Amino acid sequence: MNSAAAALKPRKSPVQARSAATIAALHTAAIQVLTREGLGRCTTTRIAERAGISVGSLYQYYPNRDALLAAVLERHLVGIAAAIDHVCRECHGKPIPEMAPALVRAFLAAKLRDREESKALYAVAAERGGPELVAQVQSRMVAAVAAMLASAPDARFDDPSITASIAFSALVGPVRALLEGHLPAEIDGCLEAQLVRLLTAYLQTYLRQPSARRR
Amino acid sequence: MNSAAAALKPRKSPVQARSAATIAALHTAAIQVLTREGLGRCTTTRIAERAGISVGSLYQYYPNRDALLAAVLERHLVGIAAAIDHVCRECHGKPIPEMAPALVRAFLAAKLRDREESKALYAVAAERGGPELVAQVQSRMVAAVAAMLASAPDARFDDPSITASIAFSALVGPVRALLEGHLPAEIDGCLEAQLVRLLTAYLQTYLRQPSARRR
Amino acid sequence: MNSAAAALKPRKSPVQARSAATIAALHTAAIQVLTREGLGRCTTTRIAERAGISVGSLYQYYPNRDALLAAVLERHLVGIAAAIDHVCRECHGKPIPEMAPALVRAFLAAKLRDREESKALYAVAAERGGPELVAQVQSRMVAAVAAMLASAPDARFDDPSITASIAFSALVGPVRALLEGHLPAEIDGCLEAQLVRLLTAYLQTYLRQPSARRR
Amino acid sequence: MNSAAAALKPRKSPVQARSAATIAALHTAAIQVLTREGLGRCTTTRIAERAGISVGSLYQYYPNRDALLAAVLERHLVGIAAAIDHVCRECHGKPIPEMAPALVRAFLAAKLRDREESKALYAVAAERGGPELVAQVQSRMVAAVAAMLASAPDARFDDPSITASIAFSALVGPVRALLEGHLPAEIDGCLEAQLVRLLTAYLQTYLRQPSARRR
């Protein structure tokens, strides 16, 4: 870990219950302020105030504002990653037609659980340190997906990691579009079905027995 | 146009050659500062300095910082939209296997022409006014794609606009991932092929003659 | 209170001794800067500097420059109003020849106690929010004077509030002229006598027993 | 004239008709901007724009913003002064009961002819250079009034200039209060009568034959 990364690390581990509660409150507060005020007005004072603690105390937990926001973002991403990890292990060895729906469902469930949070954090992800964090967690998720894909009995991927990257980011795109309101309203009900169709079709181009036409 | 949107409008039109040059310099400078310093440090002073003009002059062209950034973003998006529009008209009435590659190629060409610019503007797109702008241009692009899809002789879409939304944002996802460095390095060479594969597979699930196996 | 007025309200109450001292220092500093530099150069930085605090601290007490100046003006006006209120209650039921001198004396004492302050605040009273504030406090003073006049046993006023308005503003005029240096220097010694004469003469035109000629 | 005063002098005399017209347009524009935007936003650019000329041209006529505003204020004050001068000459040698109403009427007519202008200029009068200008013109008016008073056959003033000062500023006070909205609305109709009463009563305390008791 270089010094830049070190500067974003929390100051203390939540060894005490109180600490954990305070940190949770800070995260929640940060997301609320982010949502209500925007990143530009998401100040330490406001976050602390909403979390019910003093600014001074905030600095007991995080060395600076960016570290707090990074932590919030990280927790969010790690949650998603865990869900992906889990489903990938669960679907290990299963055929594509089972993998795809499971992956889509898991991703949607994780990402849309708290839409406000997901949406608010896009801005954080675009700021200093955000992209690195996202890239890091993303690569972990891609690795999990790649491992899962590699285990599919009915398909063969030249480079599972590339396929996983494309597959995953092809899922991320529509979900982000949904959260940011770039999608027509009608989509809400059929998003999952569409993503399943998209992913399945894509992965099935790698079916092992290419007796039938492909691509 | 409501007053919020009005606040983001440029102040004067570049009727004179000098104005046009100044505005171009401002856009370029903004993107450079964005890239080198990040959105948080992308200040009017810095932009003006890099553009070789005074802050005061900057404010003769844009009423505020957000308006300038919005203009830069808009120009970028409009460029993309024009490319999409064009290819969609060009592929009108062609079958899916021709549409998909053309669309992918056009999108990649437009979006990756200036990677630095594309990448820098993601942060802007996440800020005040950005999402609205993106949504607006996005919907125009989706409409173009939907029209194209509806004209495909070999497929039938229940709701072309939904399919277009998914298709387009499924393209956007991987490209964004690429620009933000979330993709493995090896992908660069095969991104286009992968996206063509993704898009074709997805759209072909809507093939008109389901004599062959699908999905 | 409408939002415009709300924007001029102080941010925190001086509950602590230190706060009260800081606020007092700010008021004094504001008047000094006003006097030495004029309203146009009465900037928050200069006020804070002279008050011996940082600009940031100034903004902990007042949301903006106008609010600070409004507070200074208000305190001044309220002081005058209190003096007027007091003398009006004191003279309740007394005859005109006692009322007039008492009112003049009280007004002069209050307004000329700190000539520098009184003079400096004229500029503030003419700026955004000033006129409203003055009008408001003025009406309170006029009401007090009107009540006093109505209680005079030796006079009868058709509309005490009109008479009070005229009487009061007729006092304000010369005092303002004095403070702004529009009056010849010789006046200083006899101003009070002249104002008493003016006010008494005016009010006595409303004497109850008009056995003698009255205009 | 010291250098400070010199700096406020117009740059060119209105020898040409066009100059005179432009200057008039500038004055009018200045008052409009003053009224609509307030002194703080009464900028040279805005004034020039409203006057239909360019900023550059504005600087052909006045060396700086303050000079323009001073000129506007001066013209206003000189107009009032001329009216006062005129009525004072007209009433020369007449008794108090004729002087007072004439003076009041003349003053009100002059000051209330363009209420917007009168009101707007109070802010200018409070700024740099304003007070001096006002004091200067005021003293000329007071001199005229004093001369008139001294000529009254029915009164004797120990120091006509003091009486004139008080009398004049006692008129100024209520009129200013009216323009700034500090007076009850009902006053509008009876202001003149009240001021006549006020002034007459005051001046009559100096009646030559004190056969009757008065103050």
Place this chain on the structure above:
DNA sequence: CATGAATGAGTCTTCATTCAT
């Protein structure tokens, strides 16, 4: 002469961070 774009010093205001209580 008129024009109005350019200048940049100067304002107000915010906010991350510290530290005395």
Place this chain on the structure above:
DNA sequence: GATGAATGAAGACTCATTCAT
């Protein structure tokens, strides 16, 4: 440990004034 007042650097934006066209 907690608090929140104080700090002051930094940013957005304005505007009087100039001068090339």
